[in-house]
Amino acid sequence: MPELPEVEVTRRGVAPHIEGRVVERVLLRRDGLRWPFPPGLAALLEGRRITHTGRRGKYLLIGFGHGTLIVHLGMSGHLRVLPADTEPKKHDHIDLVIQGETGLQALRINDPRRFGAVLWHANDDGELDQHILLRGLGVEPLGDDFSGATLFNATRRRSAPIKQVLLAGDIVVGVGNIYACESLFRAGINPKTPAGRIARGRYDKLAAAIRGILAEAIVQGGSTLRDFLAVNGQSGYFQQTYFVYDRTGVPCRNCGAPIRQIKQGQRSTFYCVNCQR
DNA sequence: AAACTTACCTGGTGGC
DNA sequence: TGCCACCAGGTAAGTT
Numbered sequence: 001m002p003e004l005p006e007v008e009v010t011r012r013g014v015a016p017h018i019e020g021r022v023v024e025r026v027l028l029r030r031d032g033l034r035w036p037f038p039p040g041l042a043a044l045l046e047g048r049r050i051t052h053t054g055r056r057g058k059y060l061l062i063g064f065g066h067g068t069l070i071v072h073l074g075m076s077g078h079l080r081v082l083p084a085d086t087e088p089k090k091h092d093h094i095d096l097v098i099q100g101e102t103g104l105q106a107l108r109i110n111d112p113r114r115f116g117a118v119l120w121h122a123n124d125d126g127e128l129d130q131h132i133l134l135r136g137l138g139v140e141p142l143g144d145d146f147s148g149a150t151l152f153n154a155t156r157r158r159s160a161p162i163k164q165v166l167l168a169g170d171i172v173v174g175v176g177n178i179y180a181c182e183s184l185f186r187a188g189i190n191p192k193t194p195a196g197r198i199a200r201g202r203y204d205k206l207a208a209a210i211r212g213i214l215a216e217a218i219v220q221g222g223s224t225l226r227d228f229l230a231v232n233g234q235s236g237y238f239q240q241t242y243f244v245y246d247r248t249g250v251p252c253r254n255c256g257a258p259i260r261q262i263k264q265g266q267r268s269t270f271y272c273v274n275c276q277r
Numbered sequence: 278a279a280a281c282t283t284a285c286c287t288g289g290t291g292g293c
Numbered sequence: 294t295g296c297c298a299c300c301a302g303g304t305a306a307g308t309t
Binding site: 160168 | 279281282283284286288289
Binding site for chain 1: 300301302303304
């Protein structure tokens with residue numbers, strides 16, 4: 001379940017191995033993931049140089065002179081860089097074969113559940129941020145224009161619970177289930193509270209919590225960077241200390257009350273009834 | 278029209 | 294051991 005921090009750490013992990021290098025060959029072991037791969041994808045990339053990498057929310061961006069490869073890891077996707085002749089394992093769907101310093105390397109996409117996506121946006125198609133999957137996205141939580149004011153202003157007409165509004169991603173991106181639960185705990189806000197009923201000051205606290213928790217996760221992930229490169233490395237979830245997530249019935253680290261699990265929009269929410277009001 | 282709700286895709290896992 | 298309900302994130306489709 002890669003969330004924003006995992007995607008960012010993945011980007012940082014693979015960037016030194018692929019930026020500035022030419023894609024020699026593209027191997028596709030199936031037709032698509034969530035959606036079919038772009039038609040002619042191999043021909044589109046082979047012989048072309050990767051100019052840069054980027055990220056928008058949980059979308060990993062691999063930039064070429066003529067367009068951008070948009071990669072989403074879905075729930076179970078994983079990227080690794082390994083020697084190109086490494087035998088592909090189950091669910092290894094795509095290789096971008098690149099001439100590295102020590103021979104041919106593959107940027108390999110593995111995704112058991114295939115909820116991930118690989119899309120192409122040509123420069124001719126207009127601005128990248130107007131791409132159908134990117135244009136509705138909220139602000140970057142680690143960017144300069146995210147604050148309590150962002151949340152407050154965007155929620156005045158939102159009656160849905162704050163947890164679900166955060167998750168929707170149209171106000172701020174990259175806050176998945178884990179980070180939504182954890183940041184609401186840190187801010188002391190009950191996840192069921194209608195978003196439009198939360199005061200400005202509490203949103204300041206929530207924005208700080210979101211920013212802080214995501215930034216900490218990226219730092220934590222930095223120490224696992226080499227896992228993204230190891231042949232057998234399955235970089236699991238970052239070993240962050242959770243306060244509420246997946247701790248149903250366990251005493252709250254703050255007050256000792258048992259952490260409660262509820263469903264909001266088919267999704268599990270974990271919170272402390274005592275610390276979050 | 279915007280906000281909200283629900284269904285769905287897949288495979289690994291854990292309970293029985 | 295085998296079956297099966299359950300879970301996950303994000304999008305599409307449907308509803309208010």
